[in-house]
Amino acid sequence: MSSPITADSLTRSVEDYLKAIYRLTPQGRPASTSEIAHLLELSAPSVSGMVKRLSELGLLEHLPYKGVQLTAEGRRAALRMVRRHRLIESYLVEFLAYSWDTVHQEAERLEHAVSDTLVERMAAALGHPSVDPHGDPIPTADGAIEELPATPLAVLETGETAEIVRVVENDAERLRYLATLGLKPGATITVLDRQPFGGPVTIETRGEIQVIGQALALVLLCAVGAHR
Amino acid sequence: MSSPITADSLTRSVEDYLKAIYRLTPQGRPASTSEIAHLLELSAPSVSGMVKRLSELGLLEHLPYKGVQLTAEGRRAALRMVRRHRLIESYLVEFLAYSWDTVHQEAERLEHAVSDTLVERMAAALGHPSVDPHGDPIPTADGAIEELPATPLAVLETGETAEIVRVVENDAERLRYLATLGLKPGATITVLDRQPFGGPVTIETRGEIQVIGQALALVLLCAVGAHR
């Protein structure tokens, strides 16, 4: 109500809320208080209070007891943070010897501290990449984001060959494990066997045979050769 | 009193206070409340309150109504911030096309957000420099700092030739002005004339003749050729 919402008048907390809500509303379905609380590791009342403030600021649409969605303004601010985060991750991996499993938490802090200028300098140094080291698309400076269609490995048919294009995972340990198997964006895999009812998937990559569980097979997004 | 003081449990504010007090106590003379307040652009009561908390935390030695000094612990934390700040400035200038007049405010925010790991990665990428773009010495990771003896240009005798080794100035406009005159670390200058009573100094550098006022001549620290 008081001051106009300029990009950098948002606090660290507010930026985190917006980013979380963005992540929780991929198909436009509203995010619940408890989902947000869980993602940010906060209590539900804390979230409830902040949500109220943010909707008064015009960043959220809140239907009490129903859920929360970003307004156009909130979405813009959220995408700005996503761009920052993904460019920072890309930069740290490319120029400062970070690995994809350690880069997340560093970016998580830096994204609140960098200036727009610095972000754009990093983007330029990287040659304006369209995806980050996990294959996540990087929004443009004016807030456009292009989610390429991709199929979870868990859903591929036996015999299909595909390229891993994206790994939707932040947990360092899991990422480290996937890296040891060579399962990173760019890797080519062939499905040798898939057990039903969420069972493991057997794949071949780099001439080796791997068996991976459902949980991991769901975060590995693939582009099937024919579709490209 | 409650928790042990680990390096990264310090808030942004606390880090700023420690850095300010470090800057204000170069010769061990205690810093006054109002000096700190002025440097941090805060009210005196705010500083008074924070000083109290920090001395209870064991980071400061406070004699009420007299002044404040850093304890060994506080000094260590302050030097850690100084190292971060100066390495970040160096990195941004070297790799991300920052100029010495714009780099300060960016570093001022980043220094609170980077991890020790990132700082050391930047140091390595830079080849472990001993000074930053302004010629300020960079403390080592274990808190040693070596202030090289240097003489303000304002104090040099007529006829003396010296090398600028350090420019003690944060103001972007002044730095930009000095850069246009070529007065940066590494520049060689000869004093042609010095007016008494804080009057201007006439110097020659790069084959050009410049007249600079006392205020600027005081921030340009020089190493006289013979002394090296």
Add this chain to the structure above:
DNA sequence: TTACAGTTTTAGGCGACCCTAAATCGAGAC
């Protein structure tokens, strides 16, 4: 249709930091 289980919000508090106004201190002028 009502009751209950789970979710969400309200109520009330707390710590970190900031502020202004008022009280207190200390050092030089007389």
Add this chain to the structure above:
DNA sequence: GTCTCGATTTAGGGTCGCCTAAAACTGTAA
């Protein structure tokens, strides 16, 4: 030695963002 003025500290308040406990709501299940 006292007075007085500037510096400092204390008093009291406010915001942000978090918490726990209690109240209110919603949707499902008997």
